[in-house]
Amino acid sequence: MAKITAGIACSHVPAIGVAMDQHITEQPYWQPVFKGFDYSRDWNKKNKPDVVFLVYNDHCTAFDASCIPTFALGCAAEFQPADEGWGPRPVPVVKNHQELASHIAQSLILDEFDMTIMNEMDVDHGLTVPLSVMFGDKTPEDDWGTLVIPLAVNVVQYPAPTANRCYALGQSIKKAIESWPEDINVHVYGTGGMSHQLQSERAGLINATWDQQFMDILVNDPEKARKIDHLEFLRETGSEGIEMVMWLVMRGALEEKVTEVHRHYHVPASNTAVGHLILENHA
Amino acid sequence: MTEKAYEDIPGTFVFDADRSREGYWLNQFCISLGKEKNRQAFRDDPEAHMSKFKMTEAQKQAVRDRDWNGLLELGGNIYYTSKLGAFDGIVFQDLAAMMSGMSRDDYRKMMVDGGRPIEGNRYKSEWEKK
């Protein structure tokens, strides 16, 4: 049977992708950001997933204002890295495990999560940056080394789905994946965050104390984390910090007790606090 | 419009369904600039390109003035208005500096030093006292 062995939380700051694509990760500004990913890449090689279920948000790339699905599951055979205005990132095409994606879509909807199904979709930095973090430098000719099932969550237009709903969705995703007969290793990613505000006069807001506490309760007391309301995210972590609801989807897909094998936190990458966790399920 | 608890966060426009409705054409105009063909059209004749979108006069004026906070107030969302910034060659961090009324260097330094602190920046009332 398919098994979820780990969950990964990771910011998806576009500048992290740019730094890799321009080979400037050794510069003093970037070095402390990337130093924290060394362990992750090593761990990833030793615990290689067959499939990554990747929760991210689209930044008005596949979805402009004309269509705003709350939860959109990628069911296409493959997904091209999107042109976000400065040409597509020079990274591999993202290949799906299409049969498993279809199974998950069906299972979630019967479990009363009314998913949008995407049979064509380009993917932006929200999805490719976390893959670059975990799988390292890749060229368009390479393979990512894993299949990827994307789940795009609306966090651009208020309200995003609640932390509680995201956690419950994660639990349903767990059921769906664990009822798949193939013996495969699955990792679940929750991306975005941590504290950041990109707009207006409060731009640049960072709340490191809150971010660290959030990681603590996400790992050890998810029942508390799922109760965080939107107002707290907006006020305490900045208008774009609301992306952290996507970490709750990842957490919901894991066991109640997990082992935190890696944590990395650094301010800043551009306008954002970078947060990253690797959580292993107990066997 | 009902009362919104998040309206008391200072220096922040929460992009909710009301703002999304008001800013729809402004945002669609901005996102059009993600494509080179539209950037060329806007370069060639800004008014003609803007007229393809049903923006209000106030929204068009905010585009002409590059009034970055004004655009947000009129229903623009940062992921969209940043495409207009990119059209002008302004990177995200410099746009953030402009919106918060800081110089590029001061803003960059603030971020390297740990960002804008949360203390004193939670409630509008805290800003009014300043």
Ligand SMILES: [Fe+2]
């Ligand atoms: Fe994002």
